[in-house]
Amino acid sequence: MDERVHEHARTLVEWSARVEPGDDVVVEVGEGAHDLGVAVAAALGERDANMVTLYGSPEMERAHRLAHDGGFDADPEYELALYERADAALFLRGSRNATATADVPSERSQAYSRARQGIREARFGTDWVSTVHPTRAMAQAAGMSAEAYRDFVYDAVLRDWEALADEMARLKTVLDDGETVRLRKAGGPVETDLTMSIAGRTAVNSAASVAYDSHNLPSGEVFTAPYDTAGVVRFDVPLTLEGTRVRNVTLTFEGGEVVDWAAEQGEAALETVLTTDEGARRLGELGVGMNRSIDRFTDSILFDEKMGDTVHLAVGRAYDACLPEGEVGNESAVHVDLITDVSEDSSLTVDGEAVQRNGRFRWEE
């Protein structure tokens, strides 16, 4: 086995999930993630942790959802009990076909998802971490060879996370202390000039560890929960929404809400998102990608939004970690990240002072 698989597993178990002896750990192994599963099992054994292994199979899920009459039971107690009693949950994604569930009607998937709110909350109540084992199907989705894709994934995952966390802490301090953020980008067909309030909000230093309220490996972004958004923003990085390619989205905000939208491709899919509920037209997240080992778009949000020299905004739900204790942020059934490349003609300023210009941070000048 590629030694990087073992390094990945140790990073996941030790740095990301902080597994301790005797911890009750759920490991969900994707159809194509067997090798990472074996390495994670060894890493959990080394920590003398307990292991329950789930099989994350989109093909089984598709077969079950399609054959079911659609009246899904709410939060089946046996599955709820498993997560409620678990200390950590590790999700090893790794699809063998990125479009394995393409023919499941979205109402069916949504009905299933709605019936499982309690299970989702129980899962998010554990020290959960989601990661990816590089498969041929994912390489294909990224338009890459299998070998180049493996290098890409391990470069992004096997970082000196402590050092990156220290660097990201600088941006977190700026955002924690700041009141107003302004994002500008010139040169495109639509000029971006957007202001947001972040006063009273706490930024998350997303350093790929539960110790930093960060649940993705790789990670490498700093994010907060903006409000009172005004202005225009264009997102020049494409994304895929429920199987539909969406390109060059433009959103216009007034008084914190999207009042106009457009997309050069996939506008109907964008409209579906924005009309889900009221919260879907407000921002839930402002994130700054700082993982420079991620140097290309691969059509996977786990990687794309952490790419260096990018900024992303999400419409929909805000993360609790960014909000004052007990305060409810933007609520919505959706959370969709939209990404803009800030490597050129761009600036991000906080309270009038530039913190990033053309992808370079103030402390890098």
Add this chain to the structure above:
Amino acid sequence: MDERVHEHARTLVEWSARVEPGDDVVVEVGEGAHDLGVAVAAALGERDANMVTLYGSPEMERAHRLAHDGGFDADPEYELALYERADAALFLRGSRNATATADVPSERSQAYSRARQGIREARFGTDWVSTVHPTRAMAQAAGMSAEAYRDFVYDAVLRDWEALADEMARLKTVLDDGETVRLRKAGGPVETDLTMSIAGRTAVNSAASVAYDSHNLPSGEVFTAPYDTAGVVRFDVPLTLEGTRVRNVTLTFEGGEVVDWAAEQGEAALETVLTTDEGARRLGELGVGMNRSIDRFTDSILFDEKMGDTVHLAVGRAYDACLPEGEVGNESAVHVDLITDVSEDSSLTVDGEAVQRNGRFRWEE
């Protein structure tokens, strides 16, 4: 997908496990059993049952057990809670390497197993069924081509179970009403002549369904719990004990206990079993194989013991279903089945009347 995979799945869900709408079902998918997993997911969906999918991976288990310090926690609560709340549990075996755990020291496996008694009991408290998806590794273990092995498995699994249950009911009646069984076989180097008491014991009509207290698919045997065994018996079907081939076992009983034993090959492995505890030297089971679709030995006890024209005896633990309510039968940490071919020179008599002679039952004469 081979249509027989879907028939197998429907037989498992409908005939074997009797899954009802809303049932909470655990499905454990072996490393090589993905296709059966997909078909079972569809069959569970058709029944509007809930599904939690586990991954039964010997390679992950090996990695975890070997890396662990060996002081396994007793019955981790999260796993216990899952099984305690489940209605049914379906185990889809299907190895990709029948010797995947060959280098795990047996003390380590035993320590793990001992720590999980409560989980095992919770699992046996569900409507559980164990079955097998034919893999190349299993074909290899059976010395067969993949295609011939698939035919073999589906012939054994896709039976008219209702009809076989009716036939097996005849033998059950004989055994339920009987007091003394005598098994004889002439012609070998050691002559078999063994008597056992079965008075007061109840035979199980093992028709591959929880409705018959039967938890294997395929099944096709009638078994009871004998005692007061006396005489000599030779088992001419080979078996594998913890990776060791054992051939031509002879056991001599006096007053219900093994007082002498021999094997032409693997005697040390046999001795390890017989000296485990006191119960390991008494019989826990007398079984008569009645699945004539199983017409060859494949070195898998799931199939071998159900083969037509065979009788098997197990040293060790007896099944509760054979005992009067509240009575404890032979207790032991082991249950090892030993098989003898009764197609020739053989007879099985109950209270002096032949019920089977050279593999043919009384009602077939």
